Every structure is written in C-alpha cells, then in structure tokens.
Amino acid sequence: xxxxxxxxxxxxxxxxxxxxxxxxxxxxxxxxxxxxxxxxxxxxxxxxxxxxxxxxxxxxxxxxxxxxxxxxxxxxxxxxxxxxxxxxxxxxxxxxxxxxxxxxxxxxxxxxxxxxxxxxxxxxxxxxxxxxxxxxxxxxxxxxxxxxxxxxxxxxxxxxxxxxxxxxxxxxxxxxxxxxxxxxxxxxxxxxxxxxxxxxxxxxxxxxxxxxxxxxxxxxxxxxxxxxxxxxxxxxxxxxxxxxxxxxxxxxxxxxxxxxxxxxxxxxxxxxxxxxxxxxxxxxxxxxxxxxxxxxxxxxxxxxxxxxxxxxxxxxxxxxxxxxxxxxxxxxxxxxxxxxxxxxxxxxxxxxxxxxxxxxxxxxxxxxxxxxxxxxxxxxxxxxxxxxxxxxxxxxxxxxxxxxxxxxxxxxxxxxxxxxxxxxxxxxxxxxxxxxxxxxxxxxxxxxxxxxxxxxxxxxxxxxxxxxxxxxx
Ligand SMILES: Cc1cc2nc3c(=O)[nH]c(=O)nc-3n(C[C@H](O)[C@H](O)[C@H](O)COP(=O)(O)OP(=O)(O)OC[C@H]3O[C@@H](n4cnc5c(N)ncnc54)[C@H](O)[C@@H]3O)c2cc1C
Ligand SMILES: NC(=O)c1ccc[n+]([C@@H]2O[C@H](COP(=O)([O-])OP(=O)(O)OC[C@H]3O[C@@H](n4cnc5c(N)ncnc54)[C@H](O)[C@@H]3O)[C@@H](O)[C@H]2O)c1
Numbered sequence: 220x221x222x223x224x225x226x227x228x229x230x231x232x233x234x235x236x237x238x239x240x241x242x243x244x245x246x247x248x249x250x251x252x253x254x255x256x257x258x259x260x261x262x263x264x265x266x267x268x269x270x271x272x273x274x275x276x277x278x279x280x281x282x283x284x285x286x287x288x289x290x291x292x293x294x295x296x297x298x299x300x301x302x303x304x305x306x307x308x309x310x311x312x313x314x315x316x317x318x319x320x321x322x323x324x325x326x327x328x329x330x331x332x333x334x335x336x337x338x339x340x341x342x343x344x345x346x347x348x349x350x351x352x353x354x355x356x357x358x359x360x361x362x363x364x365x366x367x368x369x370x371x372x373x374x375x376x377x378x379x380x381x382x383x384x385x386x387x388x389x390x391x392x393x394x395x396x397x398x399x400x401x402x403x404x405x406x407x408x409x410x411x412x413x414x415x416x417x418x419x420x421x422x423x424x425x426x427x428x429x430x431x432x433x434x435x436x437x438x439x440x441x442x443x444x445x446x447x448x449x450x451x452x453x454x455x456x457x458x459x460x461x462x463x464x465x466x467x468x469x470x471x472x473x474x475x476x477x478x479x480x481x482x483x484x485x486x487x488x489x490x491x492x493x494x495x496x497x498x499x500x501x502x503x504x505x506x507x508x509x510x511x512x513x514x515x516x517x518x519x520x521x522x523x524x525x526x527x528x529x530x531x532x533x534x535x536x537x538x539x540x541x542x543x544x545x546x547x548x549x550x551x552x553x554x555x556x557x558x559x560x561x562x563x564x565x566x567x568x569x570x571x572x573x574x575x576x577x578x579x580x581x582x583x584x585x586x587x588x589x590x591x592x593x594x595x596x597x598x599x600x601x602x603x604x605x606x607x608x609x610x611x612x613x614x615x616x617x618x619x620x621x622x623x624x625x626x627x628x629x630x631x632x633x634x635x636x637x638x639x640x641x642x643x644x645x646x647x648x649x650x651x652x653x654x655x656x657x658x659x660x661x662x663x664x665x666x667x668x669x670x671x672x673x674x675x676x677x678x679x680x681x682x683x684x685x686x687x688x689x690x691x692x
Contacts, residue, residue: 221349223328225249227554228342228352230334230494233258234531234543235358236316239327242555248326249350251342253333253493256317259360259532260540261309263380268403270305271383272573275410279575286613296411298388306384336499339524354526354554357509357517358547359490361532366395366485370455375463376481379404389413389479393465395452396484397424402436402574404482405444410575415444416476418467422448425572429584429634431600431620436636439576439616450474455481489533501527509534513562515550528553537568567651571641576616579644582632582651588622597625599681603637606677607669612638619643619678621657628656628684635675643675657684662691 226246229235236257239248255262274296281291321329334342334350342350363378365371377385379400392408394401397419409415417424417440423433424440440446450467458464461477468474489507496503502510502518509517511534516523528550531543542565549563569581582588588596603609603617617637623630633647650660661679666672 223249223348223350225328225350225352227354227356228340228350229356229358230342231258231358231360231490231531231533232256232316232320233260233358233360234540234547235356236320237544237547238356238358238551238554239320239324240551240555242551244326246326247328249328249330249352250320251330251332251334251344251350253331253345255313256320256331257313260543262313263383265540267305267309267383268379268407269573270308271301271407271411272403274301275407276575278412279410293412296388298385298411301411302384333493335493335495336501337495339499339501339519340526341499352526355528356550356554357491357494357496357527357529357533358531358543359494359533361487361489361538362493363483364486364488365483366452368452368454371483373455373457373463375479376455376483378483382480382482385480391416391461391478392480392482393418393463393476393478394482394484395419395465396482396486397421397426398484398486399425399572401482401484402440402572402578404484405440406573406575409444416447416478417444418447418450418452418465418474418476420449420451425578428578428580429620429632430586431618432578432580432634432636435616435618436574436576436578439636440574443575447474447476487532487538491533494533499524499527508536514553514560515546515563516553537565537570539568539570542568564652567648569644569648571644573641576637577640578634578636579640580632580634581644581648582630583622584632584634585620585622588631592624592631595624595626596631597623597682597684599678601674601678601681603671603674606671606673608671609674611669614638617674619674621647621675621678621682623657623682623684625682625684628658628682628686630655630657630660633675633678637674639671643672646672646675656686657682658686658690 228249230251232252281293284291332345334344340355391414394417405415405417424437425433453468454466458477464477466475491503491509500519509529511529515528517527517529530546530550532538553560571579600620603614620634622632657679666676
C-alpha cells in the first residue's frame with residue numbers, strides 16, 4: 220500500500236472536525252476517525268446527556284410542585300420514546316457530518332479506522348495505510364476508564380457510552396463514582412423514577428469541587444437517592460436474584476448491591492496511548508495528557524514539535540467541550556498563521572454539572588483561593604432562600620458563593636448550586652475575563668428585580684472588598 224502525504228492530518232472528528240476551514244480548500248486534508256463520526260460530545264457526551272436531563276427534570280416536577288401547593292401527577296415515563304427521540308435527532312447529525320466529509324469534500328479524505336504515530340508527523344492506520352503530513356493535529360479525546368476488578372465485563376455493566384441506549388428504564392441502578400458523570404446520571408435516572416444507589420470511595424460527592432459545593436451537594440443528593448460512602452469496589456458478577464451484583468469492601472466489612480444495571484462513572488483517560496504518542500517521542504504526563512505549550516503545540520522533551528498540535532481532552536486538564544472548541548479555534552488560527560501564533564486563554568473556565576440541584580463553577584475553590592490570597596480573601600455565601608425569587612421557589616438548598624481579594628475586589632472564583640446555576644454564573648465569568656472587580660459587577664449593571672440573578676448580585680455585595688468613593692452607587 221503506497222504512502223499518502225497530506226498538508227494536514229487531523230486525528231479525531233470531535234472538535235478536530237472544526238479545523239477544516241476554507242483555508243484548506245485548495246490543499247489536501249486527511250481526517251482520521253476510528254469511532255463514531257462527531258466524537259464524544261455529540262454522540263455520547265454533553266448533548267444526549269442534557270437531552271435526558273431535561274425530561275428527567277420534568278418527570279421530577281410533581282415532588283417539587285407539591286411543596287408549593289400544586290398537585291401534579293406523573294403517569295409514567297416512556298424511556299424508549301425519550302431515548303429514540305434523542306438519538307433519532309443525534310444519529311443523523313453524526314451521519315450527515317460523516318457524509319459531508321467523506322463524500323462531498325474533494326480535498327478531504329476520511330479514514331474510518333484508528334491510526335497511530337510511527338514518527339512525529341508519520342502515522343499508520345489499522346489497515347496498514349501509511350500517512351505523512353506537513354501538519355498534524357491530535358484531537359483524539361478521552362475514553363471512559365473502567366476499574367480493573369474481577370467481573371467488570373459482566374453483562375449489565377455500562378459506561379456513559381452505552382447507558383443512554385438501554386432497551387428499558389432500569390428499575391434499580393447502581394452507580395459507581397462520585398464525579399460529574401455519576402452526578403448527572405444519578406439525577407437523570409432518579410428523576411425518571413429508577414431506584415438509584417450511588418457508591419463512592421470518598422466521604423463526599425464531587426470531591427474535587429469547592430468544599431461548600433461538595434458538602435451541600437452530598438447532603439442534597441442524599442435526600443434524592445441512596446448513597447454509600449467510603450466503599451472500595453472489589454468485584455462485579457451476576458447476582459443470585461439480580462442481573463448484576465456489585466461488591467465493595469471497607470476494612471473487614473462487605474457490601475453487595477444487586478441491580479438491573481451498573482454504571483461505572485470512574486473517570487476518563489486521555490487517548491494519548493491510543494494514538495501511540497510515545498512512539499513519536501511526544502511528552503505525556505502521568506495522567507496520560509499529551510503535553511502542549513500555550514500555542515497548543517505538542518512538546519517533545521519540553522520542546523515544541525514542528526507542525527504538531529493537540530487540543531481537547533487528549534491534552535487539556537479541562538475535559539470540557541467549550542474548552543476543546545476554544546482550543547480548536549486557536550489551533551485553526553495557528554495552523555494558518557505560523558508567524559502570528561496565538562495562545563489559548565484558559566483563565567476563568569466555567570463548568571456546570573447538570574445534576575439536581577444544578578451546579579456551576581468558575582475560578583478557584585475556597586481552599587485554592589486561600590492559598591493564593593491568604594487573609595486578603597473575602598468569601599460570601601448567599602442563600603437562594605434569602606432573595607425574592609428564592610422565596611417564590613420556596614428554595615431551601617441553593618446558594619451562590621463568591622471569592623474575591625479584599626484589597627482589590629478581584630474575583631477569584633464563584634460556585635453556585637441550585638436552579639439555573641449554569642446560567643447564573645455567566646455574569647461572573649464575563650467580569651473575570653474583563654477584569655471587572657466584584658463591587659463594580661454588583662453595582663454598575665442593573666440587575667433585574669426580582670429575578671433569580673439577585674442571588675449573584677447579593678453574593679457580590681456581601682463581599683468585604685474595597686471600593687473607591689466614586690464607585691457606582
Ligand atoms: C457523558 C458525558 C457528558 C459530558 N457532558 C459535558 C457537558 O455537559 N459539557 C461539557 O463541556 N463537556 C461535557 N463532556 C465532555 C466533552 O464531551 C468532551 O470534553 C469533549 O467532547 C472533548 O472533545 P474532543 O474533540 O477533545 O474529543 P472527542 O469528541 O472525544 O473526539 C475524539 C475522537 O478521536 C477519535 N480517536 C481517538 N483515538 C483515535 C485514533 N488513534 N485514531 C482515530 N481516531 C481516534 C475518537 O474515536 C473520538 O471520536 C461530557 C463527556 C461525557 C462522557
Ligand atoms: N457537565 C459537564 O461539563 C460534564 C459532564 C460529564 C462529564 N464531563 C467531563 O468528563 C470528565 C469525566 O467525568 P467522570 O465523572 O467520569 O470523572 P470525574 O473525574 O469527575 O469523577 C470520577 C470519579 O470516579 C471515582 N473513581 C475513580 N476510580 C475509581 C474506582 N476504581 N473505584 C471507585 N471510584 C473510582 C473518583 O473518585 C471520582 O469520584 C469530567 O471530569 C468532566 O470534565 C463534563
């Protein structure tokens with residue numbers, strides 16, 4: 220098989236797919252995708268999960284409404300209907316994207332198989348096709364990590380890749396893990412009416428988040444589904460009377476939980492090994508992340524490799540789609556303008572966890588902010604219950620927490636748990652990027668009364684930060 224040479228080779232059709240700009244119209248491009256076209260977010264990540272979150276929230280409404288004197292009745296949940304509506308929308312988008320790249324663009328060759336490096340800009344596909352290129356972008360993403368315990372291949376053990384396509388809604392599901400994916404699916408399935416049992420190694424859920432979030436989300440989740448803490452997974456097997464049984468231990472104690480299905484939500488590993496980054500001599504950190512510099516250039520022994528870039532989950536500490544997309548825009552620019560390279564701005568990266576209650580964060584946690592600012596740190600936790608819209612909702616759980624330097628008002632972080640957290644955080648993200656201090660953010664714009672945004676306004680006003688006499692009133 221003769222070798223093929225391209226101006227640009229992209230590995231991965233998630234955010235990598237966006238790199239094929241008009242600049243490449245008169246050049247030769249290869250897009251290599253060994254999985255489903257469109258990558259994680261579209262096919263098995265952000266988009267389908269949120270399409271399950273919304274109906275699940277509707278399904279959970281009767282319990283919420285009851286507190287406010289409204290009697291609603293949920294007559295049932297049509298899981299196959301929900302599932303098929305979601306995937307009948309998503310699957311054609313993936314197929315359409317694939318068709319466009321494979322059939323409609325003459326300058327693009329789509330390789331539908333895995334490829335791995337044999338040199339810095341040299342690859343071989345699984346079928347033996349040798350490929351070289353002037354420029355290579357590694358946009359190979361990450362994959363679900365399965366704990367290596369006996370019985371992990373028992374039928375009924377799922378990851379986020381397969382759980383959304385179940386034939387029927389599980390009556391009882393065990394979820395292992397305490398991170399983003401576990402939190403979102405626990406909310407989805409409990410909202411839809413499954414009995415959810417979540418088991419974590421640590422003492423709190425969402426352990427990596429701000430301490431108030433972790434503590435208060437653990438309490439909120441405990442009110443909604445069953446949680447077992449500080450248990451280590453030991454094995455999985457078929458249960459005596461259940462499809463699958465998951466076993467844990469804690470010192471001398473043992474716990475066996477039977478269920479229809481088990482979701483392993485135990486983290487994701489970057490696909491640097493799947494592309495054999497080591498064979499090309501690229502630097503890979505202990506977590507498997509491909510090392511890049513600020514320009515997204517792949518490093519080898521700390522030095523940028525000519526013409527090789529990486530973006531997204533394979534190289535980013537933020538496993539988030541909006542980050543992968545931003546990095547892709549930077550890579551697209553840098554491929555086209557080698558003399559005017561741009562860096563990716565990773566300041567103020569927000570994230571939301573679409574669980575119940577919703578969570579959103581930006582910037583530092585309180586512990587991190589204390590390390591940075593010491594006694595100059597001001598912290599305010601504003602309860603939803605203490606603003607007018609929170610009264611309307613009769614909210615008892617939500618809060619907005621902001622962190623800022625007392626001396627300058629510089630916002631160091633914000634963490635919100637509750638209704639619409641993912642939207643409420645956005646003004647804070649804007650202010651952090653624009654360098655606006657906390658007091659100016661609270662006082663310069665009008666905040667609509669009595670919208671829920673007042674929870675953020677009041678949190679900012681509650682900070683003890685310095686401001687001048689001519690600051691907005
Ligand atoms: C369940 C779930 C929910 C999520 N929800 C959100 C959310 O709400 N918001 C958010 O911001 N982020 C979310 N994420 C994270 C988000 O999906 C990822 O950060 C994002 O999709 C990463 O994009 P990427 O382009 O880096 O990689 P991907 O989209 O994963 O694309 C990489 C592609 O490369 C291919 N590939 C890998 N190795 C090779 C090889 N050797 N040869 C050929 N092809 C290869 C893979 O098959 C894959 O299709 C979620 C993730 C999951 C799993
Ligand atoms: N809304 C969003 O933006 C969103 C949603 C889903 C996923 N994501 C991205 O995907 C990434 C991966 O999500 P995730 O939830 O899989 O990972 P995570 O890193 O958030 O959580 C992994 C969890 O698994 C636990 N764990 C790891 N190994 C284990 C083992 N052997 N036994 C028991 N528990 C174990 C960890 O302690 C942790 O609680 C997230 O970090 C996030 O960046 C984002």
